[in-house]
Amino acid sequence: MKTDSERLHNLRSPDKFWFKILGCISLWLLLNSFMGLWGEVKAGNDPLISDDIAPAELILELQPGNDIADINARYNTEIVDVLPGLNIYRLKLPANGSELANWLLLKVDPAVTFVDFNYIKRVPEARPWIVGFDASSNPVSYRGQYVQDLIRTREAHTLSKGKGVTVAVLDTGVSAGHPMLNARLAPQGYDFVDNDNNPDDPPNGFASGHGTHVAGLVLVAAPESRILPVRVLKNDGTGDLFTLLKGIKYAVDNGAQVINLSLGTYAQTDALNQILDYAWHNNVIMVAAAGNENTDAREKVQYPAGVSKVVSVSATDAGDRKAGFSNFGGYIDLSAPGVGLYSAYLNNEYIHWSGTSMAAPLVSGGLSLIRAKFPALTNSETIDRLKAGAAPLTRLNPRYQGQLGKGRLDLFTPLLN
């Protein structure tokens, strides 16, 4: 027989609470090992966290009807930033607060919809041992490169040039004065790294010029598109998840119809899914680079490319073979040339650059062409049209059956009625 006081003690016992917490830990470990994320690059205070994160920070969404002040009182947290119009907060933990311990506590707090670490995103090309610059090439015009014959820009541009469609480039910034770009930039570009309205692409970093190059490649495919430059990455090619969320929200709210994301991390988060849903429901298509580590989905998947509603892009070469560096897998939607692409760089220069980051903007440009010619199509119809018109890759890539998407980007076929 239990006494009333024992019953009361059991009711108040934290056992149930800790059971929930332990449940979270085992799920976390299972997911991590299952997804192959275990043992990845670690940072912050806690060895259980599987990718670089911003130290002493968390991102959460509050359940409607709750007050963030209550959360701050309960966990000693402070608001660093908030996503306007959404219930998503960037919180600072108390001094010496463990990211993992607080993540676990907030995970089971009924006032919280989701909680995520503030992961560090990066451009795939910021891993220098994989793909880098080739600045030694001849300064020929970007108009005369192999990719134009391959994806049939000239034929496509007789039917559409992307006029009236805004493509947001969320990246290291865009060099505004560049002759390839200056007439095509939307005036309301924004810099979420320095929080100013000048999203320039600053020099002297490992990834400097990345966003400029990517923006130029959107215009190779869709020369009359408008580029909305949104800076979410520093010139070393890194940026945090919350800054990316803000950038995507801003692009959606400022007229983007396509968003190019030549960046990623191997961590999957509710926060990213939430903002990608927001974009999708506002009729914005997102395109993401698959990453440059020559790995397939069984090993690891880079996000946002791994999110199903995002158009994920792997890279091929001039001979339509998978680029040696390109990630691949069943989640890929489409391939596009990504080896030795010539485009804008800092100081009004042009350079060759390789990577899935260079393949993705050609796909973004392809979607822009379709959106300009068939503006009534939904996101899914626009994407399906581009995929259905792709050139088959299977014969040349027998080892990658079903792993390079529907084929290699072709700009012309999807524009035919």
Ligand SMILES: [Ca+2]
């Ligand atoms: Ca700036």
Ligand SMILES: [Ca+2]
């Ligand atoms: Ca997809």
